[in-house]
Amino acid sequence: MTAEFFEAPDTIRRMLVTTWALFNSMDSTQRRECSFPMDDPGRTDWDFIPKPDRQGIPLWRLTSHQRTLVHSLLSAGLSEQGYTQTLQVMAMENILRERETEMLGIATGDFRSSDQYFLAVYGRPGFEDTWGWRFLGHHVSLSYTIVEQRWLAATPCNLGAQPARAGVLAPLASEEDQAFALLGSLSPGQRDETVIHTVAPADYATRQVPFIGKVEYPDHVDLGIPWYQITEEDREALKFSKDDPKGICGSALSTEQGDALIGIVGTYLKRMPDELALKQLERVEREGLDNLWFCWAGGQKHGTSHYYRIQGSHLLIEFDNAIDNGNHIHSIWRDYRNDLGHDLLADHYERERTTGHHLTTRLQSTVPEE
Structure with a gap:
């Protein structure tokens, strides 16, 4: 595998520090809502349709400062082009709400909402560690897998638009x-x-x-x-x-x-x-x-x-x-x-199995006392 094409340490550093800041701002309930093991089966469900059991914490459960941090995390994981496209896709939910209220009723305001996007963090975000995060909701599915603070997989990378164009909004x-x-x-x-x-x-x-x-x-x-x-x-x-x-x-x-x-x-x-x-x-x-x-x-x-x-x-x-x-x-x-970091993770776990990992070996004695 050509791992050099996935090296992105500067991007990963921004993601890591921003995630720490977000975690530090959260209470214990919020932290539990958005934190999952790396091997959680939900990590591979990147489907972008509206679901009643979406994994993660929704934007509406966050304070204004915490939402700012989520957007800083999105900005770290996207180019300016990608970030503005994502914002436009989310804004389309407001257009859909107005167009569908007559058909779906007043509850459309909860169903079609730019607050119904969910953040989930997988594993332990730490120096030289392996973890991931995802931002997911209607027509937005962004999945990141970070391996040893060095390699970054950013697929599947999904954006949608409904309608395709509305006024000045035309994200795709x-x-x-x-x-x-x-x-x-x-x-x-x-x-x-x-x-x-x-x-x-x-x-x-x-x-x-x-x-x-x-x-x-x-x-x-x-x-x-x-x-x-x-x-x-x-x-x-x-x-x-x-x-x-x-x-x-x-x-x-x-x-x-x-x-x-x-x-x-x-x-x-x-x-x-x-x-x-x-x-x-x-x-x-x-x-x-x-x-x-x-x-x-x-x-x-x-x-x-x-x-x-x-x-x-x-x-x-x-x-x-x-x-x-x-x-x-x-x-x-x-x-x-390498969708969801498949080969990058496989190589990482094989290295860890055969040689150990710095995060573990640095805490172990070379020659322990008998």
């Missing part, structure tokens, strides 16, 4: 517009390779699994939205295969088109601080366009149900805007081997 416009521009630049032959199906999936082809398998099929329907459904034939056409990417290979694109494809990838990676994002982008560029694939499904204009996927040797990007005729976006950046 760049991800959408760049892809439409690339699609529009393709020749008829290139477009025939790129467009894999006329129907977009209801949600991601890889769904919300914690670890991507060799082959994944989209669900027939997105959870809670039964009016948009796809068939078995659609699922087969849209399936994800790690070893058999669909669409057009980056090497079949012109120089300008290839740059545009890398540009879309960069838009996703640069949701994160430069310390991590630039390393990840270097990894993509080093592997080259021969290892990058772009596919499209559904409509080919704004205002239609559409979907695209970018697939590399380690990276997966999915963008789905199928619901409500292209007015409900889900977008995600994933890593096959």
